[in-house]
Amino acid sequence: MSQENHAEFVLTKSLILLMAVICGVCVANLYYIQPLEAQVASEFRVSQGMAGIAATMTQVGYAVGLVFLVPLGDILERRDLILRMLVLVAASLLAAAISPSYGVFLPAMFAIGLTTIVPQLIVPFAAHLSRPEARGKVIGDVMSGLLIGILLSRAFSGLLGSGFGWRRVYLCAAGLMALMFLLVLLLFPKSRPVSDLSYAALLKSIPGLIRNQRPLRESAVNGFFLFGSFSIFWTSLVFLLETPLYRMGSREAGLFGFAGVAGALAAPLIGKMADRKSPRFPIGIAVLLSTLAYAVFALFGNRLWGLILGVVILDLGNQGGQVSNQARIHSLGDEARSRNNMIFMFSYFIGGATGSFLGTLSWQKFGWAGVCAVGFLFQAAALIFHFLVYRPRHPAAAA
Numbered sequence: 001m002s003q004e005n006h007a008e009f010v011l012t013k014s015l016i017l018l019m020a021v022i023c024g025v026c027v028a029n030l031y032y033i034q035p036l037e038a039q040v041a042s043e044f045r046v047s048q049g050m051a052g053i054a055a056t057m058t059q060v061g062y063a064v065g066l067v068f069l070v071p072l073g074d075i076l077e078r079r080d081l082i083l084r085m086l087v088l089v090a091a092s093l094l095a096a097a098i099s100p101s102y103g104v105f106l107p108a109m110f111a112i113g114l115t116t117i118v119p120q121l122i123v124p125f126a127a128h129l130s131r132p133e134a135r136g137k138v139i140g141d142v143m144s145g146l147l148i149g150i151l152l153s154r155a156f157s158g159l160l161g162s163g164f165g166w167r168r169v170y171l172c173a174a175g176l177m178a179l180m181f182l183l184v185l186l187l188f189p190k191s192r193p194v195s196d197l198s199y200a201a202l203l204k205s206i207p208g209l210i211r212n213q214r215p216l217r218e219s220a221v222n223g224f225f226l227f228g229s230f231s232i233f234w235t236s237l238v239f240l241l242e243t244p245l246y247r248m249g250s251r252e253a254g255l256f257g258f259a260g261v262a263g264a265l266a267a268p269l270i271g272k273m274a275d276r277k278s279p280r281f282p283i284g285i286a287v288l289l290s291t292l293a294y295a296v297f298a299l300f301g302n303r304l305w306g307l308i309l310g311v312v313i314l315d316l317g318n319q320g321g322q323v324s325n326q327a328r329i330h331s332l333g334d335e336a337r338s339r340n341n342m343i344f345m346f347s348y349f350i351g352g353a354t355g356s357f358l359g360t361l362s363w364q365k366f367g368w369a370g371v372c373a374v375g376f377l378f379q380a381a382a383l384i385f386h387f388l389v390y391r392p393r394h395p396a397a398a399a
Contacts, residue, residue: 020145
């Protein structure tokens with residue numbers, strides 16, 4: 001879209017709400033697997049470690065989609081691109097639901113991640129349409145839907161999976177994608193590309209964007225560690241709940257998602273803070289909150305109230321970091337908005353995939369103490385990079 005489109009189309013509250021809903025429903029595809037790992041392991045007769053690979057495959061597929069598909073938002077009409085992705089992700093979800101073996105299920109999970117990039121096409125679209133002075137709030141509003149989708153996805157899959165089996169979860173998800181397709185087709189505006197680069201030139205430009213934009217590099221590193229520690233906990237939670245200490249299962253693991261909804265609702269407030277202050281300020285708070293959450297898990301993880309308190313704090317930290325980082329990178333300019341978003345989200349979800357893998361591995365080798373230890377390591381790295389390595393050299397660098 002060109003600059004004059006701001007005069008042609010007004011970003012209304014109803015459209016922002018619709019964008020938030022679609023982001024939440026779509027991003028949930030990435031997280032349905034987490035409360036269902038034990039069921040999948042049992043049906044396909046694989047170990048808990050192998051079941052954890054399914055979550056990792058989804059995250060890795062998402063990262064690949066971010067690199068090769070999200071940049072297309074800078075050179076293609078966004079609504080048509082979103083519609084195509086919705087068709088592909090619906091087909092991938094259906095393939096997962098009817099998988100006859102674990103060997104078929106894993107590629108289907110990779111395909112789900114690969115095609116569930118719709119939120120990362122919508123967020124830059126919303127940022128482009130918003131006024132600069134309100135961009136943080138708009139991103140926070142849209143991200144609140146995305147973050148609630150992440151949290152409630154576990155409750156949805158845990159409850160539905162415990163009652164009707166994990167396959168029904170993916171069948172329902174495919175149906176939801178069909179509904180999202182209709183909403184986008186009927187209600188989303190058309191857009192115009194912001195760049196005339198070829199696809200090859202688009203990809204070749206990415207290293208230069210990383211090299212020349214320090215705030216982008218900083219946000220990417222911060223997102224890697226914050227989402228890594230977030231995924232370490234959520235991938236391991238169901239295994240802790242199934243121990244004799246709690247005697248719970250996938251349904252209860254899903255219900256823990258409700259504990260973080262209050263934090264997700266704070267996303268618009270965090271966005272306003274990023275508009276008023278440097279986005280770096282709420283990012284620092286987010287790093288400290290996520291570190292505090294792991295202190296709670298380590299000290300009180302053997303008590304239900306401790307787990308719930310830790311979940312609320314961890315989700316506040318993760319959400320605060322993501323919204324503030326997004327506001328920061330979307331202030332860098334319009335022409336490379338989708339590519340900048342891709343770079344941040346690629347690092348963010350590679351961190352998530354790494355966290356999912358290390359969380360499962362730490363649980364197998366060292367139990368809950370190992371999970372907390374590796375979470376602390378990720379948070380220690382986040383603290384070092386934010387407060388030492390990327391400490392602002394002068395006040396203007398804090399923007």
